[in-house]
Amino acid sequence: MNPQTQVSPVPANVHLILNPNNVSDQLGKLLERLETSEHRLILEWPELRESLQTLVQAEKLNQATLDRRRWQHLIILRLGKEALASPDLQHTLKLLADEASSTLGVEFCSIVQDAGDGVTFTPRASRSTENSPEGHLVLSDEQAAYTLAAATTVICPDLSAETRFAQPTAPLGLQPISGMSVIVNGPTRPWGVLGVHSKTSRNFTGDEARFLEAVANLMALAIERERVQDALRQRIRQQAAVAALGRHALAGPHMEDFFRDATRAVATTLDVDLCDLLQRNGDANTILLRAGIGWYPGLVGAARIPAAADSQANFVLNAEKPLIVTDLAAEKRFEPSELLMDHDVVSCLSVVIPGRHRPFGLLGAHSRTKRAFTEEDSYFLQAVANLLATAIERHGVEGDLRRHRDDLEGLVDERTALLAASNRELEAFSYTISHDLRAPLRSLNGFSKILQRKYGAPLAPQAHELLRLMAEETVRMGTLIEAILALSRLGSVTVTQVPVDISAIAQDVLEKLQANAPERKVSWSVDPGVQVLGDPPLLRVLLENLLGNAWKFTGQAADARISVIGSDDGFRVEDNGAGFDMAHARELFQPFHRLHAADEFEGIGIGLATVSRIVGRHGGKIAAKGARGKGATFNVTLPSGPIAPTVPALARVGHLPRVA
């Protein structure tokens, strides 16, 4: 038997203890030891050797895969941290592209963003280890479109043999051999495509595909975060703009200023090229470009835009929600505004400016570059439109109010002037009457007395008596005229308000009454220190009348008494004279109304009317209390503060008491 073929038992010092962490290494070492030991003849057993070697190889491969995965996981972890730490999306995309290409060992990596149609793409970031020309993109639109359409990761080992999508020619020396592309997702639809390409032939593994997908997801995360932050920032700007406009609106600006500021705020905040404020007018077929930003010179305030049935303006006016147009030229719902087309507008956003009865007009934001206006943008624009509506309404209301106020002020001025003129005329009239009526009375009086004195000798005593009565009547008529005129003047006289010593005036008036009738025995008393606010001459007239009446009507009293008594808000005059029937209390203050027969008490019936008018002009009140034969009390209350401003009515001024 050939000893070399002799199979000896497994040596006792060979321990086959395998650590699961590193199987291939341990197997390798075992193989080494077997080869150098005295039992190496075992290795002469080719099948065993082969099996062991295969095992070792497989284990090594497994280990490498594991290591690579662990490494990729670590990279993804680190990238995730970095991607979310950077506030700059471009920086993040570039970093991810760098890491993806170096980790996968490829020359090219590029990220393209879907323009919105799934066919055209905008490069957002790329990385190339080659010295490639500016703008050179290895990930073609065709491949990106195919990737989106396939909705899965696309692995392409040999691009030259690719049949699923066309492969554009690349600059010399930059032609990739193999490539792989994955979808970068967005919140509602794919955002774009991430691709890696290699100049050497590569058959990308499932692991590598998973890794690239993980990088794409990180990109999606960073993009989404950026989008949310942008939206938030935009919203804050919009809110700030609305708040500022609101403040402006409350300040009651001129409408032109406010329109200009509002359109400027819209253009700035929405970052659009043009903004317009269109105002409806009486003409149903056009709408006026009332204010705006970005228009060719001479248009704002002058241009009339068609508003006929199929017009863009009419469409928005009748729509229930904001109009969002992404591509104006392709619009089918209405005839695109020629003015907008002339200004190369591509995308539009328009809202209605409401009005009280019908819309005031339209507010629009227009972009020369293609842009998808968002719902949030339309909310902002509507908010500005509503502010405009409020300001317009308020301006209108305030304008109305202002006009009303002006009218009223004008009316008051007019009336005041009329009143002043009327007062002047009345004054002139009243003094002319006084002058002209008294002159003949004076003559009558004088002539009758002269006749009596110089030529009276041959006259009978009765003739003398008649002449005397004639003279007396002229004096009475003169007094009557003066009283009437004084009463009528009270309506237009200006009432001053100063502290008036009622006690002093009353005392003085009573002393004069006593002096004029020394034969009368009247016991009178005046409270000391009675003071009111009022017009001194008018209050003297008032006291002369009240005390004169008291004096007169106590003429037949046995022990005549007259008192002036102070009260909280005025004073009262009491007497124990003839008094009056309370049933006629109201008539007391009517001019020329006499409760007593003329031959019983002299008088012309105008004293209390004058008193009442003086009290009225002071904003005060007078009340009479009495009983026939038991005296009378006149209670006068006057305001202690300023007299409420009352425009003396024309009627009152113009009304002259009629002589009954």
Added chain:
Amino acid sequence: MDRTPTRVLWAEDNAKDRMLINESIDGVGPSPQLDMVADGALLLEALDQGLPSLVVLDLKMPKLGGLDVLRKIRARDSWKSVPVTIFTSGNRPSEINECLALGVREVVEKPVDFDLFSAAVQRILHSVQPTLT
């Protein structure tokens, strides 16, 4: 210094009032010389002839009213020192205030009653101081 007889220059447009004024001094003893004119313009002409001891003016007169006459008197240096009394009826407070502001001696309301009227006329005439020359 000689005392010249006092002279009063009196403007009164109402003929009946002029009669009453004359009757007021008729038979009541010595009075200053009284020259009466029927309106303001005539009074100014009379002033040119020589200054009286006193000028009495009615306010309401045709052509030239008493207030206008008073203003002219006060505006001319040679006239402005002459004493002026207003004897009038039914005039506006504003006019009376202006007269007082222009330095008239007094404003006397013409009474209807002739006894009071003649008393007022006499008082005015006797308020005149003899003119110093």
